[in-house]
Amino acid sequence: MPPYQAIPSDGIAWITGASSGLGYHVAKRLAAAGWTVAATARSADDLETLAAECSAMPGRVVPASGDVTDQAAMAKLADSLIANHGGIALLILNAGIYLPLRANELKVEDFDKSFAVNLNGVTNCLVPCLDHMRARKRGQIAITSSVAGFGGLPTSAAYGATKAGLTNMAESLKFDLDLLNIHIQIVHPGFVDTPATQSNPFPMPFLMEVEDAADRFVRGLKSGRFEISFPKRFTYGLKFLNLLPYPLYFWLLNRATGWKSRST
Secondary structure (H helix, E strand, O other), X not given: OOOOOOOHHHOEEEEEOOOOHHXXXXXXXXXXXXXXXXXXXXXXXXXXXXXXXXXXXXXXXXXXXXXXXXXHHHHHHHHHHHHHHOOEEEEEEOOOOOOOOOHHHOOHHHHHHHHHHHHHXXXXXXXXXXXXXXXXXXXXXXXXXXXXXXXXXXXXXXXXXXXXXXXHHHHHHHHHHHHOOEXXXXXXXXXXXXXXXXXXXXXXXXXXOHHHHHHHHHHHHOOOOOEEEEOHHHHHHHHXXXXXXXXXXXXXXXXXXXXXXXXX
């Protein structure tokens, strides 16, 4: 039996992290495809701008501002969206932050903030929506991870740990969700030109424009595949890199990034 594929007539799409970057552009593409999109982020002004940009499209964007780290608020928001819009058919858990870390200046607060947004922010929205989807006996969920979750990369001690956790979470949940007609997908973008990547202090091969990345994201939602990754020549290369013995892995990463020549 093919995995469930959400369509606009089944309910609304809810996307977090929608005020900028990949989430912003994915929300626009869904509205263009006829979806009613509940868009969540902390910035109400940015969400209003997004809604205005989509006002002439076949679908629409409904601003639903909130902080994904607030468990009670996300549960309340999920209940409100379900009550007011007839159900959530497609859930895209995209909210995330990247705080670059160096070992000579680590702060517990940076780890805590990364975990709160990137991991707990996902579960705070996922759990109430799963309860709803189980009752409806269908649903589609996409969780935005990253190629940084494949293996350790410079400055990604917190970010990479959260993204590896999200990938493992989705893999683990898939066993049960397949039995419940709930289609879960994990998204592994490479480097995308957004405010989050513009501060990276190392080369970013195959850097993608955010519009192109959003196109591939939305096409992946329709593919039926568990993993959505782009650009494939980069993501597959990193997967292969992580199959290598550690001495070779670290040598290649140091060479590619020039990290050993950097001062601490």
